[in-house]
Amino acid sequence: MTQPALSITLRASRPGFDLDVDVTAPAGLTVLFGASGSGKTSVVDAVAGLTQDVSGRIAVGDHVLLDTTQGICLPAHERRIGYVFQDARLFPHLTVRRNLNYARRVTRQPADPARFDHVVEMLGIGHLLDRRTPRLSGGEKQRVAIGRALLSRPRLILADEPLAALDDPRKDEILPYFERLRDEGEVPILYVTHSTSEVARLATTVVALENGRVIRQGSAIEVLGDPSFSPGDVRSVGAVIEARVATHHADGLTELDAGGIPLFLPRIARDPGTSVRVRIAAQDVILSRGRPEGISALNCLPGVVQGVQEGAGPGAILSLDTAAGRVLARITKRSLAAMDLSIGTELFAIVKTVAVAPSDVGGPKG
């Protein structure tokens, strides 16, 4: 293993908590995940150099941005971080084109029309170039902000809840660009969110923060498939499985092949053969002791109970190993007792096709 794409060791004291974070991440997209106030923004601002009152070490590849033991602390403008802010922060006095060229102009780099055109085309913002930024829609602003960050030739892209200010259709408009950036693999990405569906779609690596500390670190499938990992709101618990698009059916369904098990989803716009990640929310899974007959749900995954995590309330989360991968199911403790479920029990996990939203399906893993 070569050196990590990103390594962050930080200590700082913040109102309400002490930040004490140690993260190493491979290339691809690393999600910093946690509730608000868990220290996510403190970490990204420290990486960007926007806050200076931290100690520790931050390195992107072999570029050291901060090393307080050696007295190294690059100012923000020398770090080459492409920061995509939640609120876009486009310059209101400049056109889209001049926003995109801003980094090149202030750092006196020669024009690179090929790269400019590539980024503009990828983000689909060619028709906006001569517009002023204040009247762009939220989704347009965020695409321009991504383009502006990319054209600063960053060593690392930071995205601080870039979708939080957008409504759902706009989120679906922006998410594929991050998938594409992750899969192009040119630049590592550090992505902050508190949305499990964004984690499921985007994350190569998940770093879960709570009260300024890392509580879990691992791949999205590992972390989200762990029933003891609770991302705050139990309703957002859900495992991620990897599957391959098999065929599109004439009745509007897409059939996936998940480890040999067919999965039917509402039509997704991907070619047969491509691999996708599907997040299955734990609360959308029904468990059955026997193979169900005469039921409307199309997806039925045979599996074995691998773990049971009883919550403080009336619910419990079960993890099942299936041929498709790890699946989590959230049921009541009453059902748990009535069905006499325990580790090793064989049963069927039933998932309604329409319960899987388009935003739960993502592109290939980075």
Add this chain to the structure above:
Amino acid sequence: MSWLGPDEWQAVALSLKVAGWATVLSLPVAIWVAHLLARKEFPGKQVVNGLVHLPLILPPVVTGYLLLLTFGGTAPLGAALTKLGLPLAFRWTGAALAAAIMGFPLMVRAIRLSIEAVDPKLEAAAATLGASRWSVFTTVTLPLALPGIIAGAILGFAKAMGEFGATITFVSNIPGETRTVPSAIYSFLQVPGGENAALRLVVISIIIAMGALVASEVLARRVAKRMEDA
């Protein structure tokens, strides 16, 4: 402007020259001080703030006398400047200095407000894109604060055009050298039959003031429109 007598015309031209120089030379300093007060925390900030505002609250005669004490021909600083070829006392250059100092607080106030209104988050964004502090200032802060800077400059210019007390105390009322429009109006009112000339200068003053006001309004609107339009 044939309806203006040569003396009156001379006063108008001198006033424009004095106010123009006062504005042009004090504007960069005002922007720097306004930025300092708006964005930086440093010990003695309140002292600087107080000093900047002093000409606004002191009687103008006091400011003029302090200028005379500092820059008069016998004062060390005044003597040194005279040796360097820049005498101030009883010269139009001194009138420009007095006008600049009297207009300075107004300029700083307007510019400071507009710099404070610039979102620091935009400046942080510019820094992450590779802009040094100076670049952030010139490419983000300054253009976004432009309406306030224009307003400050016009206010300072108007104040310079109208400055009387500090000017007459510091550089007296010498025709062709330091007799600006307000001094000329004052002088005309001291002699019998001077009312008509004084009145003509009053009309000129009103025209120049209104013109400056309209110009600043138009400029500020154009800048605001440029920033908001799609």
